[in-house]
Amino acid sequence: MPTxxxxxRFGDRCMKKLPGNIYQMILDNRAVFDYGVHGPDIFFYYNCLKKNEVNDFGTRMHEIPFGDTLEQIRPCFQKCDDKKAAxxxxxxxxxxxxxxxxxxxxIERKDELSKASHGRIESQFDRYLLIKDGYDPxxxxxxxxxxxxxxxxxxxxxxFPVWDEKTIYKTLKDQKFYLNLLKDNSKLKRWILSKGMDKLHVSSFKDLMLTEENDPEVADAMLRLDKLSVNALEHYPKLAKSLIGYLLHGDEPDPYFRNHFCQKEDYKDIPVLPLALERSYRTYRQR
Incomplete structure (x- = not known):
């Protein structure tokens, strides 16, 4: 998952592609939309230093077709107090x-063919986008x-009625707490965090920390992910329209919803190219 x-950033661009009335509805409910853009990832942060039912729920949701998740959500949506917020x-x-x-x-293929981990690629993409937008990462x-x-x-x-409001509230608080904790804005804090992660046997979390310097190992990946994000942005309005039709009217969902959040079965066919070749490589809308 890009992080x-x-x-x-992707959600902010997607909402601007929607019809005026839907865009205004999101503006009126921006805070909850901004949680939506993190999808199942919010569940990862619940007491994230140890495996539990809540963070496992987030993992499992990534692995099932999105359409199946929507099928479970639709009857819950019908009962929501505030349907515009939902x-x-x-x-x-x-x-x-x-x-x-x-x-x-x-990302998965790059992880397999290089020294960069999945988490490292994701965090470096955040860094790349922050710099692109004029921020100090x-x-x-x-x-x-x-x-x-x-x-x-x-x-x-x-x-998601399997979890009560208290559990979800803690999940949201934990997400913000741990993400802020991972900010390595001083060498001392970075050193302390690294030692703590080693002691708690969660050393892989180090790869999620944003760094001062770029990692040349993933320079090609930054270009590819940027291009894939543009393709995804172009696809989003069609899928958003299908989502609305399905939730409000029971229309047949878009076939793309048969995919899940993870890599597709043919992902090993995805080329991972040297930086020089990546510069001219073109990507396309997926099916």
Whole structure:
């Protein structure tokens, strides 16, 4: 999964592609949309230093077809107190699905063929986008859009009733806490965090920390993910329209919803190219 800033940025661009009335609805419910763009990832942060049912729920949701998830959500959506807020959340959630489904195959293949881990590729893409947008990747807080409160938790818990509002609220708070903790804005903090991760046997978390310097191992990946994000952005309005039709009217969902958040079966056919060749490589809308 591209990570925190990448997903927020993608969602911010997606919403501007929607019809005026839908765009205004999202503006009126921006805070909950901004949680939607993180999709199932929010569940990863619940007591994230140890495996539990909540973070496992986030993992499992990535591995099943998005359409199956929507099928489970639709009857819950019908019962929501605030359908505009719920729809805004799910439009954000769909942003997450589209971006993940476009990018995960390449990320997984790059992970297999290089020394860069999945997490390293993701965090470096956040760094790449922050710099592209004029921010200092070390100083900029990527949690600026996350404002956990009980209203957000209530909307989300109605869509995922397997978890109560209290659990969702803790999940949202944990997400912001751990993401802020991973900010390596001083060498001392980075050293302390690294030692702590080693002691807790979660050394892989180091790869999620944004760094001052770029990693040349993934320079090619930054270009590819940027191109894939553009393809995903072009595809999103069609999928958003299908989501709305399915939730509100029971229309047949778009066939693309048969995909899941993870890499597709043929991901090993995705070329991983040297930087010089990547510069001229073209990507296309997926099916």
């Amino acid at each position: 925190t800033y990448a997903h927020w 729809l805004s959340y799910l439009l954000g959630f769909t942003c997450h699905f589209v971006m993940d489904s476009y990018c995960h195959g390449y 070390v100083k900029k807080k990527v949690t600026f859009s996350l404002r956990p409160d009980r209203k957000m938790a209530h909307v989300i818990s109605q869509l």
